[in-house]
Amino acid sequence: MFKDQLTTQQKKLVCTFEDGDPNENPWVKAKPEQVHIEVVAHDPDWFARFGVQKESIQKVLGDLALSIDHVGSTAVIGLAAKPIIDIDLIVENPENEASYVPTLESLGYELTIREPSWYQHRMLKLHDPMVNLHVFGKNCPEHHRHLLFKEWLQTHPDDLADYAAIKEIAKNDVNTMQAYNQKKQDVVRAIYQKIFATL
Numbered sequence: 001m002f003k004d005q006l007t008t009q010q011k012k013l014v015c016t017f018e019d020g021d022p023n024e025n026p027w028v029k030a031k032p033e034q035v036h037i038e039v040v041a042h043d044p045d046w047f048a049r050f051g052v053q054k055e056s057i058q059k060v061l062g063d064l065a066l067s068i069d070h071v072g073s074t075a076v077i078g079l080a081a082k083p084i085i086d087i088d089l090i091v092e093n094p095e096n097e098a099s100y101v102p103t104l105e106s107l108g109y110e111l112t113i114r115e116p117s118w119y120q121h122r123m124l125k126l127h128d129p130m131v132n133l134h135v136f137g138k139n140c141p142e143h144h145r146h147l148l149f150k151e152w153l154q155t156h157p158d159d160l161a162d163y164a165a166i167k168e169i170a171k172n173d174v175n176t177m178q179a180y181n182q183k184k185q186d187v188v189r190a191i192y193q194k195i196f197a198t199l
Helices: 008-014 045-064 101-105 141-155 157-170 177-196
Strands: 067-071 085-091 110-115 121-127 130-137
Touching (some): 008 141, 045 085, 067 141, 101 110, 101 121
Parallel strands (some): 085 130
């Protein structure tokens, strides 16, 4: 299990959420337009789409890509999700955008979010197929949480059901990803507390 690969210090960091600077403007260009949040039944093809993207990213970045992981709801068998593939890309130094952003742009990705105060997070979007590519540095607690959450849902059907239910509720009457995620947060944090108790 992934949790068994974490050191004591990594487990400690995983259990502490960082919010980043609330005054930081994360948008590289402009705030995104309002969107319709769609949650659809699990599509087994999501795994194949991730595989294609992983191969492409690994090919162009080579050793710069320390790991490339399928995360988020599309990575969990049987879980309804927004039809957007979430991928965590781990690099040595996310601040060194010149080392990876232009190369990823050659694949059609566009840098849309830059959050230095929150784990040096960058996000690049691909529109066809729809992909959110999250860039973090080595040993990033948020990346570790993503892997722990995915693993937990795959082995705890009751929490999987609770998460699926809140997603169906959260998609209603919202028009931004931030609002959708906020409506899910209490359930997500409750599941994380269960995970943290096992570390």
